[in-house]
Amino acid sequence: MxxxxxxxxxxxxxxxxxxxxxxxxxxxxxxxxxxxxxxxxxxxxxxxxxxxxxxxxxxxxxxxxxxxxxxxxxxxxxxxxxxxxxxxxxxxxxxxxxxxxxxxxxxxxxxxxxxxxxxxxxxxxxxxxxxxxxxxxxxxDEDELERQKKLLAAANLVERQRGAAYKPYVQPSRGDLKHLFAKRLLELANSGKKGIAIMNAKKETAYMFADALIALREVCPECDIRYVANLEDRGLPKVRKDAENIREGLLESGVEVEYAGSLDEYGANGERLGEIIKATKPDFALISGVPHAIPPEYLEGIEVFSITNGPRQVEPLKEFGHDHVVVEVDLHPKTLGVKEIVRSESGDVMRSMK
Incomplete structure (x- = not known):
């Protein structure tokens, strides 16, 4: 089975x-x-x-x-x-x-x-x-075909190891309450703790997952937080255009973001992001999109706040050491057909606490 x-x-x-x-x-x-x-x-x-x-x-x-x-x-x-x-x-x-x-x-x-x-x-x-x-x-071309096959295999492996397919049945959950999630995140940021905010999102879902980085920057503009997103210019035509749109949106919002990986590399991006976390040595990490791509050993000793759009992703994230997990409900329908960053519930809850 x-x-x-x-x-x-x-x-x-x-x-x-x-x-x-x-x-x-x-x-x-x-x-x-x-x-x-x-x-x-x-x-x-x-x-x-x-x-x-x-x-x-x-x-x-x-x-x-x-x-x-x-x-x-x-x-x-x-x-x-x-x-x-x-x-x-x-x-x-x-x-x-x-x-x-x-x-x-x-x-x-x-x-x-x-x-x-x-x-x-x-x-x-x-x-x-x-x-x-x-x-x-x-x-x-053939090179892109082989690249895509490798990325698909990596994403599939992550789902089997730490995602919604890590066991035969995963109980759906809406995760933690967003206001408690945001309250604790902002407490850490405003207390002088060092943080890292990462978006590792799958394709067009990044139009909403990017908003978490923007909201955190709006609420904590002077905090010690490093921002990273998988927005490098690679992939199929639509994927590259979406990355371009989101890069422009982040730039307009005033968030200084480092790019690591592309929007179709979310499943293969874990080790690279893990090394960035290791080099940063943060006290806390906000990870939006596909948080489970990052191997758990890179998150040890860090208070982790994760945002996903999968109700069946909450249980495995908690099991693999993510302290706080929230779900963006109906994210996918809200990011189809859009050309600019969409405000998220998680981001708006952060903004409400400014």
Whole structure:
């Protein structure tokens, strides 16, 4: 047995990845309800999502004609720059040849087929299923493909070691009360203790996780705090643009931030951030985003304040030595489609205590 709790879908992971590759129209080749919630969310982020709405008839006789028809409709009606056809359980089980459908449809828009379904235990399979045809199409080079695979493996390992997949079932939790979290954090900062504030966030979630650094700087402008964020300029097109937007937002807010890692390196960034913590020798650390990426040995003797967006991340963080943990509820929907830093509840609670 691997897990007995729901895990992220590889189909949805494929959808998010084609968005990061600059695809502006995706076609889900399956029933109309497949991945409905995430498809709607992604439309807020500039990715138009269509479906072939396969039903009983197509389950028996196949849906290639339907897919070809939707491809032609998509090109005519929306004039996309790039199209991705994303598989589902149905299309894979009935053996649909999505690449043949793209070719036979006669469209001229660059398009790839993402051969994926939900029968994978790890959602990174959906990411790889999108990246490999993108590399064959020349949308990314082989070096970037191999880099992405290494990052995915590192992120997966962190989830298994110290994340929401560290045991078969993790009880969801909303974490500590934010006003108590903020009160203790500010007590330490204002008492002259040395601190470090780190953002190690996954992709667009950084639009909100960055606000914790801004709020701490606003409330404690003269405190001895070192600010670090994973905002280096690497990754797929959208990831790099998001990092640029957040760097500009931090600069405008007056926070002097050191950059360590990129927004897609959150899972592989732990040792680097750990060494920065070790060199800083802080009394306390604020870590927002993916705090569990940092190995616990780097946090020994430090009072740790962590901000996550995963209710199933609270338990493992506490178990691995994070003293205070809060959850930003509904963070992901609030950071889709945005182009500038979004205020967080944790940050606003800090501001209320100024």
């Amino acid at each position: 691997e897990y007995i709790q729901p895990r992220p879908s590889s189909i949805v992971a494929g959808l998010y990845t084609v968005r990061d590759l600059g695809v502006d129209l995706a076609i889900l080749h399956g029933p109309s309800g497949c991945s409905f919630k995430h498809a709607r969310l992604l439309e807020e982020d500039g990715l138009r999502v269509l479906t072939t709405s396969l039903g009983d008839n197509e389950f028996i006789f196949g849906g290639q004609d339907v897919l070809e028809r939707v491809l032609r409709y998509a090109e005519k009606e929306f004039s996309p720059k790039r199209i991705a056809v994303v598989g589902t359980c149905v299309s894979m089980i009935i053996g649909e040849d999505m690449e043949a459908a793209i070719e036979d449809s006669g469209i001229s828009t660059p398009a790839i087929a993402v051969e994926i379904h939900a029968g994978f235990r790890e959602n990174i399979d959906g990411v790889i299923a999108a990246l490999e045809p993108a590399a064959r199409a020349g949308w990314i």
